[in-house]
Amino acid sequence: MVYQPGNNNPFAIPSKHGEMPTFVVRASKPQLPPVDVILETAEVVSLPMRTRFRGIAVREAMIFRGLKGWGEFSPFLEYDDVESANWLAAGIEAAWQGPPPAVRDTVPVNATVPAVPASEVAEILARFPGATTAKVKVAEAGQTLHDDVERVAAVRELIPRVRIDANGAWDVPTALEAISAIGDVEYVEQPCASIKELAAVRRVVDVPIAADESIRRAEDPLLVARAEAADIAVLKVAPLGGMRKVLALNTALKMDVVISSALDTAVGMAASVATAAALPMLDHACGLGTGALLERDVAPSFVPRRGAVSLRLVTPDDDLPLAAPDRVAWWEARLRRCHAILMAR
Ligand SMILES: O=C(O)CCC(=O)c1ccccc1C(=O)O
Numbered sequence: 072m073v074y075q076p077g078n079n080n081p082f083a084i085p086s087k088h089g090e091m092p093t094f095v096v097r098a099s100k101p102q103l104p105p106v107d108v109i110l111e112t113a114e115v116v117s118l119p120m121r122t123r124f125r126g127i128a129v130r131e132a133m134i135f136r137g138l139k140g141w142g143e144f145s146p147f148l149e150y151d152d153v154e155s156a157n158w159l160a161a162g163i164e165a166a167w168q169g170p171p172p173a174v175r176d177t178v179p180v181n182a183t184v185p186a187v188p189a190s191e192v193a194e195i196l197a198r199f200p201g202a203t204t205a206k207v208k209v210a211e212a213g214q215t216l217h218d219d220v221e222r223v224a225a226v227r228e229l230i231p232r233v234r235i236d237a238n239g240a241w242d243v244p245t246a247l248e249a250i251s252a253i254g255d256v257e258y259v260e261q262p263c264a265s266i267k268e269l270a271a272v273r274r275v276v277d278v279p280i281a282a283d284e285s286i287r288r289a290e291d292p293l294l295v296a297r298a299e300a301a302d303i304a305v306l307k308v309a310p311l312g313g314m315r316k317v318l319a320l321n322t323a324l325k326m327d328v329v330i331s332s333a334l335d336t337a338v339g340m341a342a343s344v345a346t347a348a349a350l351p352m353l354d355h356a357c358g359l360g361t362g363a364l365l366e367r368d369v370a371p372s373f374v375p376r377r378g379a380v381s382l383r384l385v386t387p388d389d390d391l392p393l394a395a396p397d398r399v400a401w402w403e404a405r406l407r408r409c410h411a412i413l414m415a416r
Pocket residue numbers: 125181182183206236238283331332333334357358359361
C-alpha cells in the first residue's frame with residue numbers, strides 16, 4: 072500500500088520551504104481475509120451449459136461475499152493448486168477491494184462460437200445480438216480442418232469479422248495450412264502451444280497472432296512480448312490474479328489487448344467487465360459474452376445487447392443452483408489449499 076503525500080499525516084513536518092514530505096509505506100503483501108471468513112459466505116454452484124464448451128457441460132464455481140461485494144473462485148477442475156491460487160487472489164480482490172475506476176460503461180464483445188457443426192452456427196450467433204465480431208473455436212480434438220473451414224464459413228455469412236482460437240492445438244506446419252485454408256480473419260488466437268512456435272507462425276503469415284495460454288499459463292506473462300511472438304494479448308482476469316494485475320500487465324505489455332472470460336459466472340464476469348471498462352484504450356471486442364453460453368447463471372448474465380455488455384455490480388440470486396455435498400467439500404478443500412499458497416507468497 073502506498074500512502075502519499077503526507078498531507079493528512081499528523082506526524083509529518085513541513086520542510087523549511089513549506090512542502091509536506093512524501094513517504095511510502097509498503098505492506099509486505101496485500102491483506103488476505105482468513106479462510107474461515109471466506110467460507111462463511113461461500114456457496115458452490117453447478118451451472119449447466121447450453122452448449123458444451125472446452126469439453127465442459129457443467130460449470131462449477133465457488134462464490135463468496137467480502138466487504139466490497141462478491142468474488143468468484145472457479146479454476147477449471149484439472150488445474151493444479153499453484154495455478155488455481157491466482158484465481159483465488161482475483162476473487163478476493165473483487166470481494167474485498169472492488170473494481171478499479173472505469174473509463175467506459177459498456178464493452179463491445181465478440182460472439183463466442185464453440186466447435187459446433189456448421190448447421191448449429193446460426194442458433195449460437197442468435198444469442199449474441201448485435202455482435203459485429205465472432206470468435207470461433209477451431210482445431211477441436213476429433214474434428215477435421217474441413218469442419219473448421221465449414222464452421223467459419225457459416226459464421227462469416229452472418230458476421231463478417233471473424234477471429235479464430237485453436238487453443239494451441241496445431242504444430243507450425245498444420246497452423247500454416249489451416250490459416251491459409253480458413254482465409255481472412257481478424258486474428259488467430261494461440262495457433263500453437265509454445266512461444267517459439269507462435270513466433271515462427273507469426274514470422275510467416277500476414278494475419279495478426281494473439282496469445283492466450285502463452286500469457287495466462289506462463290511462468291512469466293511478459294515472455295511473449297519479449298519474443299515478439301504475438302500482436303495481441305488475450306488477458307483473462309481470474310487466471311492472471313485479478314483486475315489490477317491485468318491492468319498492470321496491459322501497461323507492461325505495450326500490445327493491443329482483448330479481455331476475455333474464463334467461462335466466468337456473472338460474479339466473475341462483473342470483474343472481467345470492470346477490467347475492460349478500466350483500460351485506457353480498447354480497440355477490439357472482448358470475449359465477455361460467454362454468459363450467453365450458460366443455461367443458468369448465479370445472477371442475470373452479462374448478455375450482449377447491441378454487441379456490448381454493460382458495466383454493473385452483481386448480487387447473486389437467492390435460489391442458486393447449488394452443487395452436491397461431495398462437490399462442496401471438494402471446493403472447500405481446494406479453497407483451503409489455495410489460500411495457504413497465497414498466505415505463503
Ligand atoms: O474469448 C471468448 O470469446 C470466450 C472465452 C474463451 O474462449 C475461453 C473460455 C474459457 C477458457 C478458455 C477460453 C479461451 O479463450 O481459450
